[in-house]
Amino acid sequence: MRSTHSYNLAVERVQTVLFWTGALALCGALVAILSYLTVGAVGFLGHHDLFGVLFNARWAPTDGQYGMGLFFLGSAVVAGLALLLVVPLGLGLAVWGQANLQPRGRERLGVYLTALSAVPSVVWGWWGLTAVVPLLRTLTGGPGYSLMAGGVVVGVMLFPTFAQLTLQALCEVPESWVEGSWALGASSDQTLLGIILPAAAEGIRRALWIALARALGETIAVQMVVGGYAGRFWGVMAPGATVTSQLLTDLPLLPPGTVGHGALDLMAILLVVVMGLLTRWAGRRPGWR
Amino acid sequence: MIWLRKTLGLWLILLTAAWAASSGSRHLLMMGATSVLPYLKASVGRWTAGHPELTVAVSGGGSWAGLSALQHGHADIAVSDLPEDAWPVPPTWARIPLGRLPVLLVVHPGTGVANLSRHALQALFSGKVRSWAELGGKSIPVTVVVRPQGSGARAVVERYLGRPQLGPNVITQLSNGAVLAAVAETPGAIGYVEGLRLIPGVTPVGIDGRGFSPMQASQWPLWAESRLYVPRRRLEDPAVLALVTWLAQDPERTRYGLFPPSAADPALFAHAG
Numbered sequence: 001m002r003s004t005h006s007y008n009l010a011v012e013r014v015q016t017v018l019f020w021t022g023a024l025a026l027c028g029a030l031v032a033i034l035s036y037l038t039v040g041a042v043g044f045l046g047h048h049d050l051f052g053v054l055f056n057a058r059w060a061p062t063d064g065q066y067g068m069g070l071f072f073l074g075s076a077v078v079a080g081l082a083l084l085l086v087v088p089l090g091l092g093l094a095v096w097g098q099a100n101l102q103p104r105g106r107e108r109l110g111v112y113l114t115a116l117s118a119v120p121s122v123v124w125g126w127w128g129l130t131a132v133v134p135l136l137r138t139l140t141g142g143p144g145y146s147l148m149a150g151g152v153v154v155g156v157m158l159f160p161t162f163a164q165l166t167l168q169a170l171c172e173v174p175e176s177w178v179e180g181s182w183a184l185g186a187s188s189d190q191t192l193l194g195i196i197l198p199a200a201a202e203g204i205r206r207a208l209w210i211a212l213a214r215a216l217g218e219t220i221a222v223q224m225v226v227g228g229y230a231g232r233f234w235g236v237m238a239p240g241a242t243v244t245s246q247l248l249t250d251l252p253l254l255p256p257g258t259v260g261h262g263a264l265d266l267m268a269i270l271l272v273v274v275m276g277l278l279t280r281w282a283g284r285r286p287g288w289r
Numbered sequence: 290m291i292w293l294r295k296t297l298g299l300w301l302i303l304l305t306a307a308w309a310a311s312s313g314s315r316h317l318l319m320m321g322a323t324s325v326l327p328y329l330k331a332s333v334g335r336w337t338a339g340h341p342e343l344t345v346a347v348s349g350g351g352s353w354a355g356l357s358a359l360q361h362g363h364a365d366i367a368v369s370d371l372p373e374d375a376w377p378v379p380p381t382w383a384r385i386p387l388g389r390l391p392v393l394l395v396v397h398p399g400t401g402v403a404n405l406s407r408h409a410l411q412a413l414f415s416g417k418v419r420s421w422a423e424l425g426g427k428s429i430p431v432t433v434v435v436r437p438q439g440s441g442a443r444a445v446v447e448r449y450l451g452r453p454q455l456g457p458n459v460i461t462q463l464s465n466g467a468v469l470a471a472v473a474e475t476p477g478a479i480g481y482v483e484g485l486r487l488i489p490g491v492t493p494v495g496i497d498g499r500g501f502s503p504m505q506a507s508q509w510p511l512w513a514e515s516r517l518y519v520p521r522r523r524l525e526d527p528a529v530l531a532l533v534t535w536l537a538q539d540p541e542r543t544r545y546g547l548f549p550p551s552a553a554d555p556a557l558f559a560h561a562g
Contacts, residue, residue, distance in 0.1 A: 062353070062438050134474065143432040143475050145460045228437070228461030239460050249461065252354030253439040257361045 037269040044262025053263070059230040061250060061260035068243075068267055070232065074147060075242040075271075078222060079215035081151025086158045086211055091204070093159075094166035095192065098173075106171060113167075116160035125224035128153035133225055140237045145227035147240040153225055154215045162211045169203020170196060213278040216271065219244035243271050317529065320348045321355020321368030322441050323464045324390055324483035325515045328545035329368065329536065336535045343528045349464065352376075353439025359518060366523075366533070370441030370483065370513035372448060383524055385517040385537050388547030390483040391501055392445050392511035395469065395491040397478045401426035404495040407450070413479060414446075416456015421477060433459045434471045434480030441513045442483045449511055483513050484546035506548055514551065 048066060056067025097109050132152050137144030173196050181191040197204070227239025228249055241249075247264055254260035319329065326349050333345045350358070352371040356378070358364035369376070370390065378384070394410070396402065400421045405413070412418040414433055422428040435455065436443040442465070447453070460475075462468045465482045472478040473490030485503075487493065493501060501509045517533055524530045 060438065137475065141430060143430075143458070143460055143478070145471070145475075223463075227459075229457065229459045230461070231455065231457060231459070234457055238457060241461075249437050249463065252350030253357075253437060255354065255357040255361055255363060258357060 037265045040262045040265030041269050044266050057232050066263040071241055071243045071246045074240045075216050077147045078150040078242050082155035082215040085155030086162050090159055090162035090166055093163045094170050097167050098170035113160040113164040121221040124153055124157040125221035128225040142237050145239050146237045148236045150222040150226040153221050154218050158211045158214055162207050165207035166204050169200040173199045209278050209281050213275045217275055219248050223248050243267050315343050317345045317365045319366040320350055320358045320364040322352045322370045323349040332536055332539045351439045352441040367518040370515045371444050375444050382518045383521045385533050386550035387515040388542055388550055389512045389514055391509055392442050392481055392483050392513055394481050394494045395472050396494050397472055397476050398492045399476045406497050411450045411453050415453040429477035432475050432478040434468050434478050435461055437461055442481055445511055445513050446481050
């Protein structure tokens with residue numbers, strides 16, 4: 001009895017140490033990354049005006065030109081296109097799964113979606129190179145490498161994550177609410193639109209913000225298909241660049257200690273701030289509830 | 290608690306083994322131009338097989354990245370094929386010429402052109418010519434495939450073309466291989482690569498009536514001079530000196546498309562700058 005008690009105490013101590021070590025390591029890593037980026041960005045802004053670089057379209061770091069506005073626009077376009085693809089498809093699959101599958105079927109669907117979510121980004125990028133880029137080339141007659149290709153690849157990549165989170169949200173709606181709606185004579189569509197979707201709105205909204213944050217942060221898959229053109233793009237079918245694809249392209253060119261690296265730090269920290277805000281909104285309850 | 294002790298014990302054993310394995314040899318990082326990576330990886334592999342006291346990692350990233358990394362102490366040896374006036378090299382560095390690589394212009398076979406004038410190339414790269422039909426080829430839109438800024442090949446081509454402002458029909462690819470793949474897969478594409486290792490699906494084009502031929506290499510206008518840069522104090526280390534000497538004189542160089550350095554390139558271990 002006594003030895004069991006000692007054993008439990010020891011395990012508890014180890015758990016406490018592991019918890020605090022993990023928590024401190026996480027906070028330390030976050031503070032270190034943000035500090036590093038902030039120092040570089042502040043150093044860069046000591047020589048350049050923030051609005052000047054954000055609203056300038058010329059990026060030529062070896063010539064001292066650091067206009068980065070188009071990269072943020074490119075990120076917004078790619079993320080927007082991805083959401084246009086992923087929201088109807090993901091929502092459709094989730095609604096179908098919630099309405100037509102038994103709990104065991106939903107569980108299996110969840111396993112498949114989890115497996116798809118685990119496919120590495122580089123594989124999605126490869127798929128984009130071999131399927132999406134040639135398809136867009138055939139359809140448009142252009143090069144195929146484009147913001148649209150980036151949006152499609154990211155959209156397909158995020159589809160399992162969004163569908164799974166949405167399915168979970170729909171399945172959390174109490175069955176008694178659904179049955180009550182039917183008992184009152186509502187049709188399946190009326191129940192879906194009047195009961196299920198409003199009740200699951202918070203979970204769906206969270207899935208949407210998480211998908212948006214991931215779309216903005218995706219790097220290698222986008223870089224492989226977006227074209228990497230750092231100038232003014234003339235449409236979604238044209239080559240372009242996003243913040244993350246340009247960071248990947250220019251990191252070797254602009255190592256730490258150079259002025260250009262400060263510009264990359266600024267881009268990175270602005271992206272981190274935007275993604276942080278999005279994930280914060282994802283976790284917040286709407287005020288009207 | 291037994292599992293915890295076992296885990297900790299295993300972790301300590303692995304840590305000790307890793308420390309013991311790494312403490313027996315020194316490590317060098319060589320970084321820079323991707324054009325000579327195949328040669329360097331093969332040659333360094335042969336050299337380190339007989340010199341276990343030194344482990345050498347060869348990394349790409351581009352010429353500019355290699356020179357920057359050496360300047361900031363993040364690499365031990367830089368590999369660059371940038372023109373020397375594109376990067377002010379400190380006088381404390383030694384320059385070790387590896388050889389010259391031809392920069393070839395390649396097009397997708399469907400363009401219908403086999404030769405381009407310098408003027409036509411300027412118009413293509415600046416986006417003034419949007420269809421190959423304007424240059425006597427087929428009616429296919431032009432797509433220009435370039436390397437990122439800081440690439441030696443890009444510096445050579447842009448200098449030859451008078452540093453044109455690139456047009457909107459440009460795709461950037463991170464390596465020679467990616468440029469070749471993009472040109473091969475994109476109808477109407479034109480790009481440039483260093484070396485002679487072309488792939489099926491791309492066609493080299495001549496410039497002003499001159500095609501590249503190894504027998505008449507001196508007539509080709511686009512060359513990248515590949516060099517190693519290393520701080521001179523590092524050459525006091527016999528192992529480093531032996532390594533760079535080997536890389537500069539390895540007879541296998543020609544198999545990787547490296548031509549002898551130009552007569553204008555200073556001799557081995559000359560002061561840079």
